[in-house]
Amino acid sequence: MANRHLSRTVAMQSLYEWDFNDRQNSLLAITEHNVKQFAPGLDDPAFIFDLIAGVEKHIPEIDQIIVKTAPEWPLQQITVIDRSILRLGIYELLFAHEVPPKVAINEAVELGKTFGGESSGKFVNGVLGTLYKQLPEEVKKAGEEQEKESHKKE
Secondary structure: OOHHHHHHHHHHHHHHHHHHOOOOOOHHHHHHHHHHHHOOOOOOOHHHHHHHHHHHHHHHHHHHHHHHHOOOOOHHHOOHHHHHHHHHHHHHHHHHOOOOHHHHHHHHHHHHHHHOOOOHHHHHHHHHHHHHHHOOHHHHHHHHHHHHHHHHHO
């Protein structure tokens, strides 16, 4: 499993545990435990901590985006795992800008397929795809250029 994918998986698992327990425990403490438990040999766990800190910081905005983008699904009716994956994907898509938008979407969809229910991948893809369509053209073009550059390095 690639380091970035493993990092996203640990971040998603930490967000899931935090949300499942009604955010009673420290997200940072949960994540530190999960890094030790699930990614002990990871070279640089900073990406994980950046993801969870970003989601935690922007959670009110992210949740509003979920409500607007999936109006037929009240936030509390979305499964905890799908909600966690969406929060992570929306954070990467709209706030982090570390990876091209299509990569952020693909990674979230893969998490949905792996950890969610039968239709989680489609649900995550639908929500994030709707958001992608709303992105300004210059953001989409910048993401495509970023993706081309990363392929040249491979």
